[in-house]
Amino acid sequence: MSNKRHYSDEHLNAFIDNQLDNAEKAELMDALRHDTELSQRVCKLQKLHNLVQLSYQSIEVPERHRSKDKTLQPSKFKWFAAASLLLAVGTLTGWFTNEAIGTKSLYELAEIKQSNSATNINKWRLMMHVSTSNPKRLNLVLDEAEALLEEYAAASKNLQLEILTNSDGVALVTNNHKQYNHRLQKLQQKYQNLVVMACGKTLKRLQRTQGKPVDLLPQTGVVISAINQIVKRQKEGWSYIRI
């Protein structure tokens, strides 16, 4: 009895959850044959495991939600149509934003654009797209984002802001640009409605040229490509501003 090995609860849990290797399993099985107390402990754990499984066995996805899911799977043809639409909308948007950028603030522009699309009256959804590493532009993105988020939070209005970076604009979200990193992370911590995305194609290209994966900031999402993301957002009724 004195040479009986004591097994920790963690060890027994690992046994129940099939996390032990064969040798450990065999040893424990052997011990179980001779040790009633040990076998009771294992039985208790196994019983709990079964009870938990049993108690959620009957949870089913409600039917109505399944049909909703279908809308999340756009057909490929829709994407083609959207891509063609992008050519028109993107060109026009780029043209107007470039024209107006000197005279109006981005905030005003966003408001005008969004009010034109009657789809989301109570919710403001804005995408800021940056594709240059020009410090002036990158700081402008952060300035405008901060101002918008602050203003909306103060007025308790609903805003969804997405900053999309591609090409050289990825500098905003890579971990080696302290001057932007710190500010962006602070903004992300403060505002849940700010999402930052990087273009997957750009990242792949950078990885190829640098020979190592790009070190992105922790809360940065990766999209397949910037173009796709813009098409998608436009389709969903987002305002789009290129900075």
Place this chain on the structure above:
Amino acid sequence: MSLLQFVCQSPTFKKRLEEIRPRLYKMAYSWCHSGALADDLVQDTIIKAMRNAASLRDIKAMNSWMFTILSNCWRDYLRQQKPTDDIDECIFTDDDTPELAQQRQNITDIVQQAIATLPQGQRQVLLLVDLEGFSYTEVAGIVNIPIGTVMSRLNRARTALSAQLLELKKDNVLTQDTYIRIVK
């Protein structure tokens, strides 16, 4: 070319997305115990998965990848709820009424109630292991905690459950081993 990628986007991905959905829902439900919230979490998870489909390099890893996204969505939700979160929320009040007493006879309710009293972290780990059968390493990746923490959370969760379900409540149907005929 990303458009090409979309066109060629593997039907396997969408098919598996469909297949995994009920399991995601079940897991989300077990974490939050609210049908509507579970549905929202699963919707968010699927949207994020579709949006970031390109970052999934190996379709075989899709299972734990999806649950990682779900776990992140859940964490984001909890963060948003921060101001209203209270430590007291973790303790289930047990006002004993005849209705509740009757309800307690149902094994599912008993277990779900007991699970609801566990702290979020423990509950999440326990259910990932027990419901989905994820390995400890996978759970560590999904929840983004060290494997040692997975083991200790799991142990604490089971100890607490054991105390609630198998030891303390001697009048509980779950402990009435000698009256097995009732279960029949």
